Each structure stands twice: as structure tokens, then as C-alpha cells.
Amino acid sequence: MGQVAAGNPGGCGFLGEHVVRMLLQREPRLCELRIFDLHLGPWLDELKTGPVRVTAIQGDVTQAHEVAAAVAGTHVVIHTAGLVDVFGKASPETIHEVNVQGWPSVTCCGSPWTWGRKHMPSSTFGMGRRKKLQLGHSPPPHLLPSPGTQNVIEACVQTGTQFLVYTSSMEVVGPNVKGHPFYRGNEDTPYEAVHRHPYPCSKALAERLVLEANGRKVRGGLPLVTCALRPTGIYGEGHQIMRDFYHQGLRLGGRLFRAIPASVEHGRVYVGNVAWMHVLVARELEQRAALMGGQVYFCYDKSPYKSYEDFNMEFLRPCGLRLVGTRPLLPYWLLVFLAALNALLQWLLRPLLLYAPLLNPYTLAVANTTFTVSTNKAQRHFGYEPLFSWEDSRTRTIRWVQGVESSSQ
Ligand SMILES: NC(=O)c1ccc[n+]([C@@H]2O[C@H](COP(=O)([O-])OP(=O)(O)OC[C@H]3O[C@@H](n4cnc5c(N)ncnc54)[C@H](O)[C@@H]3O)[C@@H](O)[C@H]2O)c1
Numbered sequence: 001m002g003q004v005a006a007g008n009p010g011g012c013g014f015l016g017e018h019v020v021r022m023l024l025q026r027e028p029r030l031c032e033l034r035i036f037d038l039h040l041g042p043w044l045d046e047l048k049t050g051p052v053r054v055t056a057i058q059g060d061v062t063q064a065h066e067v068a069a070a071v072a073g074t075h076v077v078i079h080t081a082g083l084v085d086v087f088g089k090a091s092p093e094t095i096h097e098v099n100v101q102g103w104p105s106v107t108c109c110g111s112p113w114t115w116g117r118k119h120m121p122s123s124t125f126g127m128g129r130r131k132k133l134q135l136g137h138s139p140p141p142h143l144l145p146s147p148g149t150q151n152v153i154e155a156c157v158q159t160g161t162q163f164l165v166y167t168s169s170m171e172v173v174g175p176n177v178k179g180h181p182f183y184r185g186n187e188d189t190p191y192e193a194v195h196r197h198p199y200p201c202s203k204a205l206a207e208r209l210v211l212e213a214n215g216r217k218v219r220g221g222l223p224l225v226t227c228a229l230r231p232t233g234i235y236g237e238g239h240q241i242m243r244d245f246y247h248q249g250l251r252l253g254g255r256l257f258r259a260i261p262a263s264v265e266h267g268r269v270y271v272g273n274v275a276w277m278h279v280l281v282a283r284e285l286e287q288r289a290a291l292m293g294g295q296v297y298f299c300y301d302k303s304p305y306k307s308y309e310d311f312n313m314e315f316l317r318p319c320g321l322r323l324v325g326t327r328p329l330l331p332y333w334l335l336v337f338l339a340a341l342n343a344l345l346q347w348l349l350r351p352l353l354l355y356a357p358l359l360n361p362y363t364l365a366v367a368n369t370t371f372t373v374s375t376n377k378a379q380r381h382f383g384y385e386p387l388f389s390w391e392d393s394r395t396r397t398i399r400w401v402q403g404v405e406s407s408s409q
């Protein structure tokens with residue numbers, strides 16, 4: 001392949017910005033980059049003076065014509081756009097609409113459910129009181145087909161873009177609703193992937209759409225080559241939840257309180273390495289289409305296996321915070337109760353205001369279930385090695401948190 005034009009829906013998000021910068025720094029054949037996002041960041045202006053033609057397009061992935069216009073003429077699309085919401089800020093319909101497609105009749109990760117015929121799955125598992133969405137036989141106007149990921153696939157097919165890289169998530173696999181541990185698993189590890197929360201359901205469905213599209217003929221007759229990358233919990237510069245924990249710690253007088261046992265390991269991966277993996281896949285898909293097409297890859301690096309809270313302290317401790325307690329300060333049943341209370345309050349307050357705290361039954365279950373990966377599939381298939389060592393990733397993230405501190409003073 002000669003010169004490359006790339007499209008990046010979601011290019012202004014946390015991961016998307018790193019992918020954009022990585023493409024510009026590390027892909028010498030790149031001649032044009034189209035960044036497509038609902039919200040364009042001011043940092044894009046600084047990119048427009050370099051040798052690569054950078055076009056920022058404000059648009060919505062649920063609008064087919066906007067996506068097709070942005071994708072037309074590109075060689076490769078890196079689809080990082082998505083609604084990442086595990087806190088109940090967006091409705092399940094909106095999450096599905098942006099992350100997957102419009103009006104599906106689908107199987108959600110093992111449990112069959114049909115949109116529009118009966119009801120949506122309860123959006124927060126373990127919550128019997130969650131209001132179910134009762135729908136009639138014809139879709140209400142806000143649920144009429146207006147696909148997100150489906151639009152990206154169709155845009156590639158219609159305009160002749162042959163390579164599609166999709167940012168999936170570890171959540172496609174788990175943790176599942178049963179809280180089964182996934183300990184140092186790889187892409188072939190058997191695991192019962194059963195979800196009810198809209199976010200993992202939407203990611204699983206979208207991933208399946210992308211993988212099933214592998215081999216479809218695009219305009220011009222060549223086959224579409226797709227693959228999906230599954231990051232674990234991403235951290236690094238720009239990570240909103242890390243910022244939230246940092247501010248919470250400052251409010252609590254420089255302390256955070258342990259809620260999760262240190263023995264529960266949660267997989268994490270540095271954003272720069274996730275971005276690097278996307279760039280490598282985009283580069284290698286053409287040469288290794290037979291091997292990589294239709295495949296999934298966990299995103300991994302040398303970040304240590306730790307609990308979610310202990311891992312965050314790797315960055316927050318050097319910024320002056322401490323984690324109080326060697327064991328959880330509250331008994332687990334009380335956390336479960338508080339999480340359920342938060343969910344109830346969210347539901348009761350919804351007509352008046354958006355109450356979306358970090359702790360809810362879903363986030364508690366994810367944080368409290370071991371989920372770690374150990375694999376070399378990306379190394380075997382396309383030669384991936386992490387670009388940033390753990391020490392580098394740690395230093396960069398600490399420096400960023402320290403910047404957050406000074407910019408908020
Ligand atoms: N953050 C993580 O820990 C993590 C882990 C695994 C997978 N992922 C996946 O990585 C991707 C990026 O996540 P992120 O953490 O950077 O999230 P983010 O919210 O920072 O970025 C998502 C981007 O998508 C854009 N977007 C949302 N709706 C859109 C729409 N309708 N049209 C166009 N653009 C739209 C947003 O404006 C945003 O810029 C997502 O698909 C997410 O599921 C994230």
C-alpha cells in the first residue's frame with residue numbers, strides 16, 4: 001500500500017485523541033486523516049500545520065449520510081466512537097443507538113431479548129426494581145433505525161473502504177452477571193459471557209456486527225477486512241475517572257478509603273499502548289488480512305496486576321493521596337446496600353436531576369470481580385510489543401495527574 005488516508009470516528013475522545021496523535025507520529029505513509037466526532041476538541045487546531053492533511057468533521061455516527069461522507073475515500077477506518085456509560089447518565093436506548101445499530105432483534109450475550117416486542121433487559125443487573133421499558137409493537141420515533149457501528153460498517157461497504165478496526169472492550173467477555181473470575185485469561189479462554197447492563201451488551205453486539213462484516217464485498221468488489229481490539233480498563237493522560245478519584249481524594253483531605261479487597265485483580269492497560277496497537281493493526285491488516293480478518297485481540301501491556309484501587313494509587317500516591325485501610329473499611333453487604341440505594345435514588349430523582357455516582361450495582365460488581373488478561377496473540381499475529389514500558393506509562397500518568405492538580409488550583 002502506498003499513501004494512506006485514515007478515518008477516525010470518535011477521534012476526540014480519551015482514546016481517540018491518543019490514536020490520532022499516534023497515527024501522526026508513527027505512521028509515515030499517512031497522507032490524510034479525517035477525525036469525525038460529535039464534539040471537536042480545540043487541540044485539533046495544532047495538528048493542522050503538519051505535513052498530513054488533517055480534517056476535523058463534526059458529525060454523529062447515528063447519521064448514516066454523515067458517516068458515509070466522512071469515510072468516503074479512506075483506506076482504513078479506526079472506529080473508537082462510542083457512548084461509554086456505566087453510571088446511568090444515558091438511556092439504554094441511546095447507548096444502543098450510538099454503539100450498535102437501530103431497531104434490532106438480537107441475542108444479547110446469551111440471553112435472548114427483542115427490542116420493541118417485549119422489553120429491554122433491566123439496565124442494571126441485580127436490581128429487581130429497575131423500571132423496564134415497555135414498548136409496543138411498532139417502534140417509538142426515538143427508536144427508529146439510526147445505527148452507530150452499523151453505519152460505520154455500511155459506510156465502508158458503500159464507499160469502498162476495505163479495512164475497519166473496531167475498539168471493542170474487555171466487557172464483551174466480562175465480568176459476567178454471575179461474578180465469575182477471569183484470571184489471566186486469553187482470547188480463547190472459555191468464559192460464560194452473560195450481561196444485562198446496556199453498555200457491555202452494546203459492545204458485544206457491535207463487536208459481533210464488525211466481525212460478521214469481515215469478508216463482505218465493498219464497493220469495487222474487494223472484501224472488507226475487520227478486526228476488534230478489546231482493551232481492559234484504560235488509564236493514562238485524559239482519563240476522566242482517574243481525575244474524579246483524584247478530586248474526590250482532595251475533597252476528603254488527601255485520603256481515599258479502601259472499598260475493594262486488594263486480592264481482586266483488575267486488568268489495566270496504558271492508553272498509549274492501546275493507541276499503538278490500533279495503529280499497528282491498521283497498518284498490518286492489508287498484508288495479513290487472512291490471518292487477522294475477523295479476529296479479536298485483547299489490548300495488553302506490562303502494567304502490573306492489582307486491584308482497581310491499588311492500581312490507581314500508583315499515580316495518586318505520588319500526587320499526595322493515600323489509601324486508608326489494608327482491608328475494605330465497609331463490609332461488602334453494606335457496599336451492596338449503598339450501591340442499590342444509589343440506583344434507587346437515581347431512578348427516583350431522574351425527573352428532577354441526573355444523579356450518577358461512581359458506585360452502583362454494576363460498577364461495584366465490575367470492580368469486585370477479578371478480570372485480568374495474559375496473552376501474546378497480538379504479538380504473534382502482527383508483531384505488537386508495548387511502545388511504553390510500565391515505568392514510562394506510570395511517569396506520564398503521574399505527570400498528567402499533577403497537571404490536573406495545578407490547572408484546577
Ligand atoms: N475507557 C476505557 O477504559 C475503555 C476500555 C475498553 C474499551 N473502551 C472503548 O474505547 C472507545 C473509546 O472510549 P473512550 O474511553 O475514549 O471514551 P470517550 O467518551 O472519551 O470517547 C468516545 C468518543 O466518541 C464520541 N462520540 C460519542 N457519541 C458519538 C456519536 N453519536 N457520534 C460521533 N461521535 C460520538 C465522543 O464525543 C467521544 O469523543 C469506546 O468505544 C469504548 O467502549 C474504553
Ligand SMILES: C[C@@H](CO)CCC[C@@H](C)[C@H]1CC[C@H]2[C@@H]3[C@H](O)C=C4C[C@@H](O)CC[C@]4(C)[C@H]3CC[C@]12C
Pocket residue numbers: 084086168169170171232233234241259260266308309358359362363364366367
Ligand atoms: C466501588 C468503588 C470504590 O472505590 C470503585 C468503583 C470503580 C468503578 C467506577 C470502576 C471499576 C472498574 C471500571 C471499569 C473497567 O475498568 C473497565 C471498563 C471497560 C470500558 O469498556 C469502559 C469503562 C469500564 C466499564 C470501567 C468503568 C469504571 C469502573 C467500573
